[in-house]
Amino acid sequence: MSWQNYLEQNQARYLDELIDFLRIPSISSLPEHAGDVAKAAEWVAARMKRAGIEGVRVMATGGHPVVYGEWLHAPGKPTVMIYGHFDVQPVDPVELWESPPFEPVIKDGRLYARGSNDDKGNMLLPIVAVEALLNTTGALPVNVKFFFEGQEEIGSPTLPNFIIENQTLFACDMVISSDGGQYSEEQPALLVGLRGLSALQIDVQGPAYDLHSGMYGGAVQNPIHALARILDSMRAPDGRILVEGFYDRVRPLSNEEQAQIAAIPLDRGEFTTQIGLTEEDGFGEPGFSARERTWARPTLEVNGIWGGFQGAGTKTVLPAQAHAKITCRLVADQDPVEIGELIAAHVEQHTPPGVKATVQTLPNAATPYLMPADHPGNLAARDVLMAMYGKEPYYVRSGGSIPACTLFLNTLGAYTVNFAFALNDERQHSPNEFFRLASFEKGQGAYCQLLERLGR
Amino acid sequence: MSWQNYLEQNQARYLDELIDFLRIPSISSLPEHAGDVAKAAEWVAARMKRAGIEGVRVMATGGHPVVYGEWLHAPGKPTVMIYGHFDVQPVDPVELWESPPFEPVIKDGRLYARGSNDDKGNMLLPIVAVEALLNTTGALPVNVKFFFEGQEEIGSPTLPNFIIENQTLFACDMVISSDGGQYSEEQPALLVGLRGLSALQIDVQGPAYDLHSGMYGGAVQNPIHALARILDSMRAPDGRILVEGFYDRVRPLSNEEQAQIAAIPLDRGEFTTQIGLTEEDGFGEPGFSARERTWARPTLEVNGIWGGFQGAGTKTVLPAQAHAKITCRLVADQDPVEIGELIAAHVEQHTPPGVKATVQTLPNAATPYLMPADHPGNLAARDVLMAMYGKEPYYVRSGGSIPACTLFLNTLGAYTVNFAFALNDERQHSPNEFFRLASFEKGQGAYCQLLERLGR
Numbered sequence: 001m002s003w004q005n006y007l008e009q010n011q012a013r014y015l016d017e018l019i020d021f022l023r024i025p026s027i028s029s030l031p032e033h034a035g036d037v038a039k040a041a042e043w044v045a046a047r048m049k050r051a052g053i054e055g056v057r058v059m060a061t062g063g064h065p066v067v068y069g070e071w072l073h074a075p076g077k078p079t080v081m082i083y084g085h086f087d088v089q090p091v092d093p094v095e096l097w098e099s100p101p102f103e104p105v106i107k108d109g110r111l112y113a114r115g116s117n118d119d120k121g122n123m124l125l126p127i128v129a130v131e132a133l134l135n136t137t138g139a140l141p142v143n144v145k146f147f148f149e150g151q152e153e154i155g156s157p158t159l160p161n162f163i164i165e166n167q168t169l170f171a172c173d174m175v176i177s178s179d180g181g182q183y184s185e186e187q188p189a190l191l192v193g194l195r196g197l198s199a200l201q202i203d204v205q206g207p208a209y210d211l212h213s214g215m216y217g218g219a220v221q222n223p224i225h226a227l228a229r230i231l232d233s234m235r236a237p238d239g240r241i242l243v244e245g246f247y248d249r250v251r252p253l254s255n256e257e258q259a260q261i262a263a264i265p266l267d268r269g270e271f272t273t274q275i276g277l278t279e280e281d282g283f284g285e286p287g288f289s290a291r292e293r294t295w296a297r298p299t300l301e302v303n304g305i306w307g308g309f310q311g312a313g314t315k316t317v318l319p320a321q322a323h324a325k326i327t328c329r330l331v332a333d334q335d336p337v338e339i340g341e342l343i344a345a346h347v348e349q350h351t352p353p354g355v356k357a358t359v360q361t362l363p364n365a366a367t368p369y370l371m372p373a374d375h376p377g378n379l380a381a382r383d384v385l386m387a388m389y390g391k392e393p394y395y396v397r398s399g400g401s402i403p404a405c406t407l408f409l410n411t412l413g414a415y416t417v418n419f420a421f422a423l424n425d426e427r428q429h430s431p432n433e434f435f436r437l438a439s440f441e442k443g444q445g446a447y448c449q450l451l452e453r454l455g456r
Numbered sequence: 457m458s459w460q461n462y463l464e465q466n467q468a469r470y471l472d473e474l475i476d477f478l479r480i481p482s483i484s485s486l487p488e489h490a491g492d493v494a495k496a497a498e499w500v501a502a503r504m505k506r507a508g509i510e511g512v513r514v515m516a517t518g519g520h521p522v523v524y525g526e527w528l529h530a531p532g533k534p535t536v537m538i539y540g541h542f543d544v545q546p547v548d549p550v551e552l553w554e555s556p557p558f559e560p561v562i563k564d565g566r567l568y569a570r571g572s573n574d575d576k577g578n579m580l581l582p583i584v585a586v587e588a589l590l591n592t593t594g595a596l597p598v599n600v601k602f603f604f605e606g607q608e609e610i611g612s613p614t615l616p617n618f619i620i621e622n623q624t625l626f627a628c629d630m631v632i633s634s635d636g637g638q639y640s641e642e643q644p645a646l647l648v649g650l651r652g653l654s655a656l657q658i659d660v661q662g663p664a665y666d667l668h669s670g671m672y673g674g675a676v677q678n679p680i681h682a683l684a685r686i687l688d689s690m691r692a693p694d695g696r697i698l699v700e701g702f703y704d705r706v707r708p709l710s711n712e713e714q715a716q717i718a719a720i721p722l723d724r725g726e727f728t729t730q731i732g733l734t735e736e737d738g739f740g741e742p743g744f745s746a747r748e749r750t751w752a753r754p755t756l757e758v759n760g761i762w763g764g765f766q767g768a769g770t771k772t773v774l775p776a777q778a779h780a781k782i783t784c785r786l787v788a789d790q791d792p793v794e795i796g797e798l799i800a801a802h803v804e805q806h807t808p809p810g811v812k813a814t815v816q817t818l819p820n821a822a823t824p825y826l827m828p829a830d831h832p833g834n835l836a837a838r839d840v841l842m843a844m845y846g847k848e849p850y851y852v853r854s855g856g857s858i859p860a861c862t863l864f865l866n867t868l869g870a871y872t873v874n875f876a877f878a879l880n881d882e883r884q885h886s887p888n889e890f891f892r893l894a895s896f897e898k899g900q901g902a903y904c905q906l907l908e909r910l911g912r
Contacts, residue, residue, distance in 0.1 A: 217755040224760070231681060277810070293675040302678055303765050305763050308760035314820045319760065399668075401670060
């Protein structure tokens with residue numbers, strides 16, 4: 001029997017299994033659901049064993065567990081490690097769900113449940129594909145390791161040390177991530193870039209305590225005004241960042257990369273109206289498109305600001321302090337630590353007289369991630385997607401950060417190929433999350449093809 | 457008998473009366489003490505009647521009452537209205553008081569109690585002085601009205617309408633305020649200027665909701681950065697306000713006024729170290745001394761700012777809104793309403809693209825107040841103070857606002873002479889407020905002399 005026929009014959013069972021998996025409320029951010037995350041890990045381990053995967057184990061990480069498994073009987077072939085996660089986001093606001101988030105419902109070819117596409121539906125695809133290949137061909141085309149985690153939705157805090165401690169076990173030539181999606185039902189995509197992150201807080205201290213603005217106003221520097229000056233000095237009116245050296249390490253986009261980004265349509269009007277703005281509200285660094293600004297250019301955003309009186313009415317105070325939180329999105333080859341130092345130096349140089357300003361680094365630093373479009377994993381995925389969709393994939397980036405990609409690259413030296421089938425309208429992290437049954441089915445065969453293509 | 461002898465003989469009784477008055481916890485800001493404020497009003501009315509003051513009445517104002525009285529038998533002589541207040545500040549933090557705030561204690565020639573100098577001790581002075589004059593000379597040298605209020609410590613919210621409604625009753629040539637003090641035990645002072653106030657809030661709205669800083673950062677204007685730009689555009693690095701037209705109506709200091717201000721010593725080091733700064737932290741509009749900056753120049757202070765994420769750690773958000781509260785201290789002849797309009801126009805002109813900024817006017821507007829140093833009331837007070845202290849008074853201003861002074865000027869056309877004997881170290885509004893017994897005694901005779909001098 002072909003794996004195609006095997007998948008077809010077992011489709012009803014796979015759907016039942018996914019529904020069963022989705023009933024486990026494995027919310028990683030809520031301590032009262034820690035037992036459910038552990039239960040989901042056990043569910044995954046059992047399912048992997050049934051698929052014929054070997055050496056399956058639930059591993060303690062200091063946080064939520066990791067489930068590992070392997071099939072390593074393809075000598076001379078590459079070793080790929082498949083990544084996914086079995087934890088899910090919280091369900092608030094639960095009153096907006098049309099059916100209970102952990103009681104899966106099928107409607108119009110869509111499976112509604114928390115985690116249906118992010119990531120339980122997607123992470124089940126490679127397990128099912130491997131089962132189909134093993135049960136029909138008796139072997140896999142490449143060596144495969146599985147790495148499923150239970151803390152993705154809380155930023156994988158204990159993974160860095162855990163991966164370093166188990167570097168040999170997880171050694172591989174590339175990672176394939178089941179956590180992601182395609183551009184649309186008709187258009188495939190490959191993720192080739194993620195921005196990094198540097199997070200800081202600026203604290204401005206003026207007088208020892210809040211002063212009467214009548215008694216002292218005009219003769220004492222105002223910390224809020226000083227902070228406004230510091231923040232304003234960091235950015236030109238047109239959006240360019242003025243922190244000295246900020247752009248020095250930015251790798252310019254090649255003509256090919258520019259073309260790849262330009263090939264992806266963007267309805268500028270839709271982009272702005274979706275967020276309650278009009279097209280005239282357009283803003284950003286000159287010389288770059290909106291996509292380039294969010295995907296391939298670094299930013300400096302003030303995330304929050306506070307100081308002095310924030311209540312109703314008036315309080316005639318000259319405040320003692322003012323504070324701001326800043327995050328920079330970084331691109332290759334910027335370094336989060338160096339960017340933090342450049343900002344601290346800029347703040348020092350631009351602090352007006354009469355106040356002290358200090359800059360503290362906050363956690364959450366991430367190195368920018370750029371994957372070659374012609375990486376063997378991408379080339380294989382491209383071929384599979386071309387065959388499935390009849391179209392060249394878009395080479396997309398994300399303006400956000402996925403810590404796992406950087407982690408695997410830095411500790412295992414392995415790039416991550418994004419190979420998953422969620423779509424943007426499927427309400428990940430929101431009420432009424434769903435996964436298209438067509439995607440669930442299509443993705444199983446896609447994984448079989450990808451493994452075959454990698455084994456060639 | 458001379459009024460001097462009369463005062464001397466009755467000194468023990470006056471002190472007992474003040475102690476009795478101080479036992480009433482007439483805290484105007486606490487609703488549970490409204491009955492005590494009313495009780496203090498009755499106490500004042502009874503005491504005025506005993507002094508021989510006529511037409512004494514407790515008047516309803518819609519808030520705490522006003523006590524009025526008069527003696528109008530000096531035809532051809534000016535009519536002065538004496539102002540004071542019988543309400544007091546709250547006593548928190550009460551644990552810092554060395555004796556209970558409403559159980560007066562005398563120690564080392566000082567009378568400790570809430571309200572001892574602000575303003576019960578001071579407002580009793582003119583009543584006692586009038587009693588002494590009436591009982592020894594059978595008449596007063598001028599026509600006198602009394603206006604004692606019970607809501608000074610909460611900003612006299614119902615007085616404006618109340619005074620307008622009783623304009624004829626309160627008509628007078630000048631007001632003499634018993635709410636204030638002298639420069640030091642050796643140095644007299646006359647208050648000739650108060651700054652006005654204009655209060656505003658700036659609200660900046662960007663996208664309809666907080667955005668993911670990875671998905672949108674770089675392509676959407678950040679409201680906090682926009683607000684920082686607006687605030688920064690309002691003030692030059694050296695402290696000058698850059699709002700167009702801001703200084704247009706400022707009446708320049710005359711040479712005489714400059715000299716009057718320069719005559720008052722200021723220890724610049726003490727000024728800064730008191731508030732936790734060093735002398736190098738000196739700041740303010742170039743070309744003016746620290747006293748000129750706080751007394752005679754207008755300011756624009758940011759009292760508070762807020763927007764976006766203010767918690768611990770990092771939230772990678774591009775916030776939807778940012779807000780700031782501003783108060784301007786104004787000097788003659790600036791107009792609070794016009795200043796608000798100038799700022800609104802400035803904000804409109806300096807709002808970066810991609811956000812909407814609105815300016816709302818907050819209550820608490822006050823017109824700047826400047827009293828001629830050679831006003832007949834000031835000349836009379838100067839002569840009395842010269843005789844008492846052997847020194848020319850300092851012509852001081854306050855960087856703050858006293859709404860009553862503006863109110864009397866605008867509705868009655870009467871300037872207010874500040875004539876009272878509190879000193880700066882007597883902890884008004886703070887725990888362990890006290891009044892020097894020497895000031896209490898000295899002030900009684902001072903009021904007799906002032907009325908005599910005004911009658912000449």
